[in-house]
Amino acid sequence: MKKNDLLARWLCNDLSEKELAEFEAGPDFEKYQKIKQYTDHLEVDELDENAMLSNILQQKKITPKVIPLYKKWAFRATAIFVLALGITFAMKKFIPETQTANFGERTTFMLPDNSEVVLNSGSEINYKKWNWNNNRRLELEGEAYFKVSKGRRFEVQTNLGKVSVLGTQFNVKARKNRFDVVCYEGRVRVNYANKQLILTHGQSVTFEDGEQFSALVKASKPEWMDNQICFNKENIKSLLDEVQRQYNITIELNAKDTTSLFTGKLPADDLNVALQIISTTYHLEAKKVSENKIIFDEK
Template identity: 80%
Template sequence: MKKNRLLAKWLNNDLSEDELAEFKASADFEKYQKIKNYTEHLEIGDFDDNAMLSNILNQKKETPKEIPLYKNWIFRAAAIFVLALGITFLLKFFVPQTETASFGEKTTFSLPDNSEVVLNSGSEINYKKWNWDNNRRLELKGEAYFRVAKGRRFEVQTSLGKVSVLGTQFNVKARKNRFDVVCYEGRVKVNYANFQILLTHGQSVSFENGKQTKMKVHSLKPEWTENQICFYKENIRTLLDEVERQYNIKIELNTKDTVSLFTGKLPAKNLDIALQIISTTYHLEAKKVSKNKIIFDEK
């Protein structure tokens, strides 16, 4: 404290002779003398505090920006829209697409490469749009007719077997234990269990419980696409299942004869005629107990 007091008095030239002698004898005197000699040459202009205050008060103040509430709402709405658009894109291209045909209906749609598919009643197809041109693969439950655009290999996977093609027209049916494939144009490779068969124009193959049947086809497209249900050596229960799908009805069968096989056609748009053909073929009597239920009894 004494040292600091002496320094302050020395800077103001207020030291007595004894104090000055004491201060000069200190170890830091030489350093203090150099600092004093240097600062004596510095000049500081007069400080006008009033002018400084006036200058500050006259400066233009920037008004804080205010964003109206309606603009905030617009920003939020835009963000939600962009998010929804992104989710829609993901669902459209990455999530598997499903096409269905309910009982009593048929559905026609196009795949990303413009291949056309016609779904028969009670059928479903699943596929992915993403990278479709390089991976043309779909899963089928039921029956569908395909007109495939040319391109890479096209595959139809079912629970019973697989069909592979390039560009062609064909029909695939996988119901219960029955797997049918018909080639109407080009070539079709069929994989079923340990079998692999190549079909060409006008050929078809059927598998049921491991048994294979091949036959010629004379039509240009599946009869069901023209409202005709075609059967080849089908038992009555399988036949009635298809009638139920086409007409969206329930059929109860009361007969002991369930092994006789049916080959022929039934109309898909005239239930009365279809019931009459079945009744005559199997010696049955059809009764409509309600709008959507039929009972077949033995005569």
């Protein structure tokens, strides 16, 4: 009750300086501020006392019910508080959920239908909980592995293409102008530009700059989930971009040849070994100029 009283008095600007400071330091203050933005326009009409008295005198047979004016703020606060609870519920229900994995991190979470998602470093997913079982659709920026529960069609939308499934396990990666999809179980439908194709267990497809190439996959899940960064015909710039995401570092490249393609794996949990493999492959020398910055120079 004390918490509700403070909330009501805050809505009516009736807190002392000390009470206000304590209230603003509370863990729910940011949420209350958002609620107040939605309810500030609500006003309780001012009472016209003369008109009220005249109306009462004209209705002699009706016993008047007097409402003390000092309770006016309580009525307003109660109405706003009830509305605020409704708005809070609506915000939780309808506003999109966002899951992120920062550089050097991975995030695992469950969707409302118990489908499992693992976000790779530097990735983000947005989806709506409301009516999820009838509209299983989400937006992905970056890379994620999906283990989808059976049900209605499940769609992953990226800025490069769309993947649709019913119940399966697959990996989607959309980075810059490259779109990779790997199917580990079941079947997935891939839409890219004006192309559409079906992938089954162990198949993968890559689209880059309008070109398409496919490959067979023997693994049962993405290599990055086992701390291995896997590359298939990727140039050194794309390779270094991924290393920066996995290790949360900055890399500067001073080399003329940036078009040679790399196919292989790098460890995602041992930076020194990763740098050594890159240096040997491209005939570069890696220099660590600070805790989080690496420079590659030609030998």
